[in-house]
Amino acid sequence: MSRIKFMNIEIDNLTMSETLSSIEDLIQQRKNAYVVTPNVDHIVKIESNEKLRAAYSEASLILTDGKPLIWASKLYRTPIKEKISGSDLFPELCKLAASRHYTMFFLGAKDGVALKAAENLKKQYPGLDVVGCYAPPMGFEKNPEEIDKIEGMLKATQPQILIIALGCPKQEIFIHRFRNRLDVPVSFCLGATLDFAAGNVKRAPQWMANAGLEWAYRIYQEPRRMFKRYVLEDWKFVRLFFKYFDMKIS
Numbered sequence: 733m734s735r736i737k738f739m740n741i742e743i744d745n746l747t748m749s750e751t752l753s754s755i756e757d758l759i760q761q762r763k764n765a766y767v768v769t770p771n772v773d774h775i776v777k778i779e780s781n782e783k784l785r786a787a788y789s790e791a792s793l794i795l796t797d798g799k800p801l802i803w804a805s806k807l808y809r810t811p812i813k814e815k816i817s818g819s820d821l822f823p824e825l826c827k828l829a830a831s832r833h834y835t836m837f838f839l840g841a842k843d844g845v846a847l848k849a850a851e852n853l854k855k856q857y858p859g860l861d862v863v864g865c866y867a868p869p870m871g872f873e874k875n876p877e878e879i880d881k882i883e884g885m886l887k888a889t890q891p892q893i894l895i896i897a898l899g900c901p902k903q904e905i906f907i908h909r910f911r912n913r914l915d916v917p918v919s920f921c922l923g924a925t926l927d928f929a930a931g932n933v934k935r936a937p938q939w940m941a942n943a944g945l946e947w948a949y950r951i952y953q954e955p956r957r958m959f960k961r962y963v964l965e966d967w968k969f970v971r972l973f974f975k976y977f978d979m980k981i982s
Contacts, residue, residue: 735794736810738801739976740778740785741770743794747814751795751821752828758792758918759834759892764911765792766919769818772800772969774900779972784901787908792918795821799944804973818922819935822895825920829893830857837889837916838865839882840897841926849929863889873906879913886914894919897926 734745746754758765768774768791778785788794796802797817805812829836838846846865854860864885872878886894894916896903903921911919927933933953936946 736812738805738808738810738812739775739972741775741788741794743770743796743801743805743812745813746793746795746816748816748820748824751793751816752824754793755825755828755918756832760917762917763792764915764919765917766907766911766921767791767793767795768904768921769795769797769816769821769923770801771798771817772966775801775972776966776968777901779968781901783905783908787901787904790908791904798946799942800969803944807973808977817941818920818925819928821920822922822925822929825893825895826853826857826860830860833859833861834892835861835863835889836893836895837863837886837891838895838897838926839868840895840903841867841930843867845930845932846897846926848931849926852931853929863891873902873909879910883910883913886916892917895926896921897923899923 734750735742736745744751744754755767768788770778770788774784774797778788795816796805796812797815799815802812802815826836828834838850840846841849844867846867850862850865854862866882866885868878868882869875872882894914896907896919898906898921900921900923903923907914907919907921924933928935935941936950940946
């Protein structure tokens with residue numbers, strides 16, 4: 733069994749190749765599966781958000797997004813094999829979809845972003861079939877007409893892979909609640925990946941990603957929005973690390 737206990741969640745301790753193999757299995761099983769990629773911010777939010785915690789408890793794959801979680805796992809003496817961030821997984825998904833002829837649907841981001849991302853990705857991965865894109869309005873998850881609209885789009889296009897880019901915790905709570913209505917073999921909660929693919933937001937240089945400094949690059953790009961997340965909120969991760977470390981050794 734690859735799943736291990738880590739702080740306030742469980743994690744599938746997989747390499748990227750093992751992850752892709754598991755994703756192919758989920759597509760074939762057609763059980764309305766969904767995949768989440770926890771990072772420091774998610775760990776902090778899960779501690780106090782019951783709906784997010786419930787979404788994580790039923791996820792089919794829980795992957796590790798962020799070097800700090802890798803480092804923490806080593807200190808816990810339950811080392812996680814590999815960082816599999818959403819932004820690293822997404823290109824591999826597109827490559828897999830193009831080669832296996834799996835269809836994709838992009839849900840989320842701002843108007844025009846998903847379409848631009850699809851356009852760029854089709855050039856990068858010949859044969860990639862993005863069957864639909866939709867940027868829902870603010871508060872759509874509380875609007876029955878919007879949910880009906882999204883359900884109709886997905887039933888009409890029947891994608892095998894749904895990419896949800898709504899940000900945490902909205903994307904995880906949304907797919908946990910509506911996955912059976914949407915009826916897609918596997919959905920991925922991937923945050924800013926469509927912005928990266930569209931070229932609206934640049935990813936951190938590889939050396940910064942390897943050093944666990946992606947958060948600093950994001951603050952540099954969007955200081956007003958990201959300062960609150962990474963500085964004012966995510967310092968709580970340190971406190972949680974010691975809380976669960978004490979529980980582990982007691």
